[in-house]
Amino acid sequence: MSLFPTITVSAGERALEYVDGTCRRVLEPGRHRLARRAVVRRVLVLERVDTTAPQEVPTADGVSVRVTVAVRWAVADAQRFVETTVEPMAFVYLAVQVALRDALVDLTADDVARRARRTLGEAITEAARVAAEPVGIVVHGTVVKDVILPHELRAAYAELVSAKARGQAQLEVARAETAALRSLANGAKLLDEHPALARLRLVQALPPG
Incomplete structure (x- = not known):
């Protein structure tokens, strides 16, 4: 043995x-x-994905939006991961939350709703990587996962979309009516200029016999 x-x-x-x-x-x-x-x-040390708790962040126009961020990470240095701190990922989450607040401070709620996923990822990822390295973690990327607007603002956006749809439908109806009137006007002008054609149309319109 x-x-x-x-x-x-x-x-x-x-x-x-x-x-x-x-x-x-x-x-x-x-x-x-x-x-x-x-x-x-x-x-x-396998790669994993964690999502931060919803973070309530004020925007430039005074609206508080709730945002969650997904973080792709893995352990890069097992010894530092174990020995540096009790909760290594807490440092990364804090860096993500601070970077998120800094990124949204100059954006309106409309900007956040439209462009957050495309414009915020790089800054948040860089902040997370800087915080992660001393505790033995490597951050492969971050994604703004959810952007939750206040209920009143969501209702206003929904009404705006509905109004745009109704306006587009009314515009299409008006275009169709205009095209029909233009066709009738052209036909009337043609009949005025050609009396024989007008008589022919009259004959065609009469019932048989």
Whole structure:
């Protein structure tokens, strides 16, 4: 029987070998022989996606919108991830929330609703990466997932869309009526200029016999 225990580290994880409270080495996937008094802590390093809680953020026009951000991240340094802080991702979430407030302070609610997903991602991702590196995390990207406007503003937008649709429908009806009137006017002018054609149309309109 061996005096030295062994451990198998799976793909997608790292194992920290501690001896007398000190990290002796970081074990890669495979089978390893441990020190006699070793304590092992496993760390999952697969990429994952977490979504922040809805963050209520004031816009430039004084409207409070609720925004959530999805963060794609993974553990880059297992030892720093374990030893630096109790909740490593809390640092990343805080950086995302602060960057979100800074990004929205100059935007109106309409700008946020229309362009948040396209314009905010880069700034938020950079802030998250800066906060993540010291705690052993790599951030692969962020996405503005949900933008929730106040109920009154959503109702106003819905009414605006409905009004635009009704106006477009009325415009199409008016165009059709104008085209019909123009056709009738052209026909009347043609009949005035050609009496024989007018008589022919009259004959055609009479019932048989």
